[in-house]
Amino acid sequence: INIVFLGPPGAGKGTQSAKLVEEYGIVQISTGDILRKAVKSGSELGKLAKKYMDEGKLVPDDVIIGIVKARLQQDDCKNGFILDGFPRTIPQAEALDNMLKNELNIELTHIISLNVPDELIMERLTGRRSCSKCGAAYHIKYNPPKKEGICDACGGELVQRDDDKEETINKRLKVYHEQTEQLQEYYKDSGKFFEIDGVGEQEIIFERIKEIVK
Numbered sequence: 740i741n742i743v744f745l746g747p748p749g750a751g752k753g754t755q756s757a758k759l760v761e762e763y764g765i766v767q768i769s770t771g772d773i774l775r776k777a778v779k780s781g782s783e784l785g786k787l788a789k790k791y792m793d794e795g796k797l798v799p800d801d802v803i804i805g806i807v808k809a810r811l812q813q814d815d816c817k818n819g820f821i822l823d824g825f826p827r828t829i830p831q832a833e834a835l836d837n838m839l840k841n842e843l844n845i846e847l848t849h850i851i852s853l854n855v856p857d858e859l860i861m862e863r864l865t866g867r868r869s870c871s872k873c874g875a876a877y878h879i880k881y882n883p884p885k886k887e888g889i890c891d892a893c894g895g896e897l898v899q900r901d902d903d904k905e906e907t908i909n910k911r912l913k914v915y916h917e918q919t920e921q922l923q924e925y926y927k928d929s930g931k932f933f934e935i936d937g938v939g940e941q942e943i944i945f946e947r948i949k950e951i952v953k
């Protein structure tokens with residue numbers, strides 16, 4: 740199973756990826772997570788990425804493509820992967836096609852678009868909390884931890900992402916509609932493109948995904 744997850748910020752790509760990882764033993768490759776780790780470590784990549792991320796803008800294609808290429812070459816991707824948050828532009832999608840075909844000899848099996856209307860995104864993202872230790876995602880209303888501010892899984896402190904401020908969320912949504920949404924067209928005729936209604940309970944959405952992936 741080699742999946743690409745498409746969908747606006749806050750659609751639930753990360754949430755559903757975690758469930759797929761558990762169910763199928765495949766790896767999640769989240770370019771957002773990779774960049775946030777780099778920011779935290781203070782590396783050159785992190786310094787560069789932070790400027791874009793804080794503004795809700797996309798990090799330049801060549802940087803992201805290099806990161807994904809290196810990641811896909813690692814052995815643990817051989818059993819299957821989920822690309823979460825990549826590709827996000829047409830050049831990224833073309834580069835992905837290219838590296839899969841010409842360098843890695845791997846095929847995508849499913850391109851899944853998680854559809855959630857803009858009106859629901861703001862509440863999802865302003866209410867999101869993530870574990871500072873293990874990265875697990877929560878929502879203060881839809882998926883609250885047992886103990887406020889504390890991760891159920893590891894006891895770590897729950898924090899809010901820097902780019903989950905109202906102003907930045909609006910910018911990210913705009914960027915999504917301008918640059919990423921058109922990937923639906925790009926993949927539509929691949930025979931592997933599936934649209935899923937991303938509204939509803941997380942478990943129900945996971946059932947919808949399993950129907951496709953099984």
Ligand code: AP5
Pocket residue numbers: 746747748749750751752753754755770771772774791792793795796797798799803823824825826827831863864866867868876877878879881882902911937938939940941944
């Ligand atoms: P990235 O980290 O990829 O952020 P994103 O695409 O904006 O997606 P999110 O992580 O915000 O949302 P999600 O769909 O994973 O939702 P989640 O499951 O957490 O990117 C961040 C930045 O990095 C970008 O802005 C850019 O600068 C840079 N970047 C990353 N990739 C790049 C690339 N390829 N090219 C260039 N730049 C790149 O859910 C959200 C919340 O909703 C959670 O609280 C969750 O609990 C809750 N929730 C989930 N499902 C449901 C449900 N069914 N009902 C109610 N609540 C729900």
Ligand code: ZN
Pocket residue numbers: 870871872873874875890891892893894895
């Ligand atoms: Zn945790």
